[in-house]
Amino acid sequence: MNDKLDEAAEETSSSDFIRDIVREDLAAGRHQGLVTRFPPEPNGYLHIGHAKSICLNFGIAQEFGGRCHLRFDDTNPAREEQAFIEAIQADVRWLGFDWGEHLYFASDYFEQLYLWAESLIEAGKAYVDDLPVDEMRAYRGTVTEAGRDSPHRNRDVAENLDLFRRMRAGEFPDGARVLRAKIDMASGNMNLRDPVLYRILHAEHPRTGTEWCIYPNYDFAHGQSDAIEAITHSLCTLEFADHRPLYDWLLDNIDVPARPRQYEFARLNLSHTALSKRRLTQLVAENLVDGWDDPRLPTISGLRRRGVPAGAVRDFISRLAITKSDGQVEMAMLEHCIREQLNVDAPRRMAVLRPLKVVIENYPEGESEMLVAQNHPGNAEMGSREVPFSRELYVERDDFMEDPPRKFFRLGPGREVRLRYAYFITCNEAIKDANGEVVELRCTYDPETKGGNAPDGRKVKGTIHWVSAAHAVGAEVRLYEHLFNSEEPPSGDDFLSDLNPASMEVLERAWLEPGLADLAVGQTVQFERMGYFCRDSADNAVFNRTLGLRDSWAKIKGKS
RNA sequence: UGGGGCGUAGCCAAGUGGUAAGGCAACGGGUUUUGAUCCCGUCAUGCGCAGGUUCGAUCCCUGCCGCCCCAACCA
Numbered sequence: 001m002n003d004k005l006d007e008a009a010e011e012t013s014s015s016d017f018i019r020d021i022v023r024e025d026l027a028a029g030r031h032q033g034l035v036t037r038f039p040p041e042p043n044g045y046l047h048i049g050h051a052k053s054i055c056l057n058f059g060i061a062q063e064f065g066g067r068c069h070l071r072f073d074d075t076n077p078a079r080e081e082q083a084f085i086e087a088i089q090a091d092v093r094w095l096g097f098d099w100g101e102h103l104y105f106a107s108d109y110f111e112q113l114y115l116w117a118e119s120l121i122e123a124g125k126a127y128v129d130d131l132p133v134d135e136m137r138a139y140r141g142t143v144t145e146a147g148r149d150s151p152h153r154n155r156d157v158a159e160n161l162d163l164f165r166r167m168r169a170g171e172f173p174d175g176a177r178v179l180r181a182k183i184d185m186a187s188g189n190m191n192l193r194d195p196v197l198y199r200i201l202h203a204e205h206p207r208t209g210t211e212w213c214i215y216p217n218y219d220f221a222h223g224q225s226d227a228i229e230a231i232t233h234s235l236c237t238l239e240f241a242d243h244r245p246l247y248d249w250l251l252d253n254i255d256v257p258a259r260p261r262q263y264e265f266a267r268l269n270l271s272h273t274a275l276s277k278r279r280l281t282q283l284v285a286e287n288l289v290d291g292w293d294d295p296r297l298p299t300i301s302g303l304r305r306r307g308v309p310a311g312a313v314r315d316f317i318s319r320l321a322i323t324k325s326d327g328q329v330e331m332a333m334l335e336h337c338i339r340e341q342l343n344v345d346a347p348r349r350m351a352v353l354r355p356l357k358v359v360i361e362n363y364p365e366g367e368s369e370m371l372v373a374q375n376h377p378g379n380a381e382m383g384s385r386e387v388p389f390s391r392e393l394y395v396e397r398d399d400f401m402e403d404p405p406r407k408f409f410r411l412g413p414g415r416e417v418r419l420r421y422a423y424f425i426t427c428n429e430a431i432k433d434a435n436g437e438v439v440e441l442r443c444t445y446d447p448e449t450k451g452g453n454a455p456d457g458r459k460v461k462g463t464i465h466w467v468s469a470a471h472a473v474g475a476e477v478r479l480y481e482h483l484f485n486s487e488e489p490p491s492g493d494d495f496l497s498d499l500n501p502a503s504m505e506v507l508e509r510a511w512l513e514p515g516l517a518d519l520a521v522g523q524t525v526q527f528e529r530m531g532y533f534c535r536d537s538a539d540n541a542v543f544n545r546t547l548g549l550r551d552s553w554a555k556i557k558g559k560s
Numbered sequence: 561u562g563g564g565g566c567g568u569a570g571c572c573a574a575g576u577g578g579u580a581a582g583g584c585a586a587c588g589g590g591u592u593u594u595g596a597u598c599c600c601g602u603c604a605u606g607c608g609c610a611g612g613u614u615c616g617a618u619c620c621c622u623g624c625c626g627c628c629c630c631a632a633c634c635a
Contacts, residue, residue, distance in 0.1 A: 015574095041635050076634060133633060142631055144562050178633050188563035190631050199633035218635050242564055242630050264565085266628095271571085277635085319583060321573055325566045326628060333572070333584050343597060378597065409595070418593060452593045463593045487571095529594045553595040 014063070016322035018056070018263055022064055022233060031232045034066025037104075038092070039222065039236075041073045042084035042206070045292040045299045046091045048313065048334070049268040049275045055317040056265070057235055058097040069229055070099035074107045075221045077205035085206065087292070091300035095310050102229075106221045107207045109228055113216045114168065116224060116254045117179055117198060121160045125253055126197060127153060128163040129180050136178075139185075140193050146186035147193045153182065167200055170213045174200050179214075183249060191246045195219055223247040227256035234260045237267040238326060268320065269328040272482035273298045279495060288499065289483075293537075295544050296483045296503050306480065307524035307534025307546035312341040328488060338547055342524060342532045347375045347382060350420065350465040351512040351527040351543075353477055355394035357440045357469065360425060363391040368468065371451070373421040387513050389422050392469040394511045396529075399464040400441060402430055407556060409462035411441065417462040420528060424449040424460055465528045472511035477533065477543045479505040510543070 025031055036057040040046060046054075061068035070092060074080050092099070120126035129152045131139060141147030155163075164179055166172065179198035187193055197220040202213045226234045234247075241264045251259060267275075274280055275298060283289045283297070293301035303313060316337040320329065350373070368390035376382040395411070404412040411417050416426040429442040448455050452463070483503050489495040512527075519525065524534040524546055531548035 039635090043635080073635065079634080129633095136633080137631070140631055142562085145631095146562085147631085175633065180633095190563075192563095193631085196633050201633080215633095217633075222635085238565065239629055240635090244564090266566085319572075323566090323573075325573090327566095327572065330571045330584070336584060339596090348594080374593095377592090377594075407595095420593060460593090462595080465594075526594085526596085529596070531596095549594075549596045551595075556595080 014318075016265075017324070018233070018235060018265060018322055019060060019063075021263060022060060025232070026064065034061060034064045034233070035069065035229065035231050036061050036066065036233055036235060037069040037071050037226065037229065037231050038099075039071045039073045039106075039225075040088050041076070042081060042088060043076070043079045044084060044277045044281055045301055046088055047275055047280060047297070047299045048270065048303065048316075049298075051095060051300060051313050052268045052317050052320060053235070053237070054092060054095055054097060055314060056322060058099075060233070060235075066232070067102060068097070068099060069102040069104055069231070071104040071225060071229065072106065073218065073222065073225075074105055074205070074207060075215050075217060076201075077203040077215065078201060080206055082206045087301065091304075094304055095300065095313060104225070104229060105207055106216075106225050107205060109221070109225055110208060110212055110216070112228065113221060113224055114214075116256075117216070117220070118161065118164065119254055120181065120197075121164060121179075122157055123253065124157060124182070126179055126181050127155050127160050128167070128177050129153070129194075130177050133175065140190070141185070143190070149185050150180070150194070153194070164198075167198070167214050168212070170202070172200055174202055176200060181246075181250070183246075189242055189245055191219070191242050192249070195246060219243060219246050220250065223251050223260065223262070224254070224256060226260040226262075227251060227258045230258040231260045234262045236262060236264055238264050238324060239267075240264055264324065265322045266324055266326040269326065270298060270334065271328055271331045271487040272484050273331065274484065274489065274495065282496075288496070295478070296480050298483075304522070305537050306544055307522075307532060308338050309341050309345065309524065312338045315341065330487075331482065335547055339532070339550070342526065342546065344379075346524050346526040346532055348373075348377070348528050349513055349516055349525045350387065350467055351475075351477075351510060351516065351530065351533070352394040352396055352465065352467045352472075353479075353507050353510045353527070353530060354397040355509065355511050356397045356400055356438065358393045358395050358425070358466070359440060359442055360391050360393070360445045361428070361442055362444045365391055367391070368470070371421050385515060387421065387515075388468045388471040389419075390468045390470055393419070393466045394469055394472065395419075395441070395464055395466045399462075400427070400430070400438065402438060410464055411462075416460050417464055418449070418452050418460045419445075419466045420463050421452055422450070422466065423447070423452070424454060465530075467511045467513050469511070471514050473514055473517045475510050475512050475516075475543055476539075476541055477507045477510040477545065478536075479507065479545045479548075481505075512543075 038054050038057045058068045129150050139148050178196045180194045183192045185193050198214050201215050244262050247262050293305045295306035316334050368388050370386035371389050372384050373387050374384050400411040411427050418424050423445040425443040425445045427443050430438045431440040433439045481503050484498045485500045486498050489498040519535050521535050521537050526532050532546040533543045536542035536544050
């Protein structure tokens with residue numbers, strides 16, 4: 001296997017400080033095989049920040065011929081749920097990764113963890129403490145002052161063992177006692193000031209039920225789980241760097257079967273959104289969004305429902321560097337990756353979002369014809385389709401201006417434009433309602449321009465999309481914008497004040513070309529000139545806008 | 561003020577003693593039956609700041625400055 005690893009190591013082109021370490025370790029023959037893990041806590045849905053970790057861990061495993069485990073860090077039954085366990089697996093799969101047989105749970109190791117706790121006690125390196133939470137906090141000192149020893153710090157082994165066993169037996173209520181490591185109350189690193197290892201929690205665990213009433217915390221579970229699974233490189237985010245000395249201390253002081261190492265990298269921060277579990281949970285719990293898979297959320301499920309291809313997410317992550325400097329990536333970067341892939345993959349269709357009726361006065365009443373439209377002008381292999389054309393059509397309201405500026409290339413009184421894949425039409429008259437609002441356009445078409453070209457060689461500046469009124473299918477279309485107005489929403493609960501009230505606009509009466517009635521859920525298409533849209537997974541009558549097209553007209557318009 | 565980490569363009573970053581890659585954004589221009597796509601071009605005499613070493617410093621040394629994380633019986 002080592003040869004295979006070496007080969008793989010040489011083939012890998014991408015590089016960052018973690019891959020460099022892996023490469024060196026493999027070259028030095030420090031491991032039998034490469035094993036990483038993605039360790040989510042099942043207390044919420046995965047978001048695009050997790051995608052960075054998933055791509056890193058599974059990616060490195062693939063590149064170096066190793067494997068990556070999916071391990072749930074389910075040590076806090078107070079906030080973990082089976083539903084999250086299932087959603088997380090679905091999201092990792094959707095992203096394109098496969099853990100094979102290697103699905104694990106920290107809770108699978110509870111008995112072993114317990115035994116290791118007893119061994120620490122027997123070695124005089126852990127003790128049961130009775131201090132209430134607030135007192136323990138006071139004893140811990142502050143960031144600039146050393147802590148003080150708990151009065152229970154020097155209980156003898158026998159008493160500690162007895163107390164710890166009685167904790168497990170359920171003799172004490174929640175919060176009555178904890179098991180602590182005996183390290184150094186004066187350490188500059190707060191994590192080493194006799195950290196709590198076990199707490200009493202009479203809560204039902206999604207997997208172990210009521211079998212346990214004491215649970216190990218993150219520090220006492222994570223490194224040991226890594227060791228049990230023979231993880232070689234345990235990759236986590238920067239905020240755990242301070243935990244590394246504890247990770248190492250624990251592994252050095254108990255009898256573990258392997259010796260994994262922890263490395264930290266910067267987590268992903270994205271502009272105009274929220275990427276902390278706390279914030280996402282709050283948005284969902286307070287119904288500020290419509291569930292964990294709301295298309296406005298940066299959750300994997302939200303992105304999927306929005307119509308974002310998994311490949312675009314992976315591409316985005318691959319353009320990010322794995323470093324230790326934390327910054328904030330612009331949403332525009334993600335959007336670029338989405339457009340880049342959708343531009344290639346999304347079939348083109350026509351849909352009118354804000355309809356304005358057009359009557360072609362010289363087109364015979366009651367008649368219609370089928371016109372050929374390309375499914376992708378840049379890729380003939382995607383074929384073509386037929387769309388019905390008739391006397392009454394809908395065009396986009398924004399494609400008509402009563403008093404257009406010089407640079408406006410669309411419809412206006414007396415102006416001629418091309419209806420995509422159809423005919424040139426000229427606007428003769430705009431009909432208004434009692435409020436003076438334009439409600440209908442009377443136009444004439446040039447039968448000679450069928451397909452969109454004039455035999456006399458005359459040109460038109462604008463091409464607009466349309467849909468035959470009698471044949472179109474109605475739909476609700478939802479337009480999404482950034483969830484937050486600021487690039488970086490304010491800290492604390494203030495972040496809610498930055499919510500973008502226009503993050504979702506619902507257009508209830510859009511008209512789609514008839515073929516769109518059969519579009520499959522999850523399939524993303526381009527509505528020409530409007531953007532990328534996908535049928536909503538929860539409501540068939542709804543189309544979600546994944547993203548608009550780049551719009552240089554909006555820039556021109558904005559400048560004048 | 562203790563400990564840990566980080567500072568290269570608007571954003572993400574490569575480079576680590578020999579004269580600043582790339583991507584995103586932005587801005588010009590060309591093609592175009594999507595004001596899309598595509599193509600071409602512009603965009604750091606400068607690498608947080610100040611000294612020092614050196615023929616030569618983003619890179620080495622010293623001192624500052626700034627930002628992030630840590631005082632849950634969360635992860």
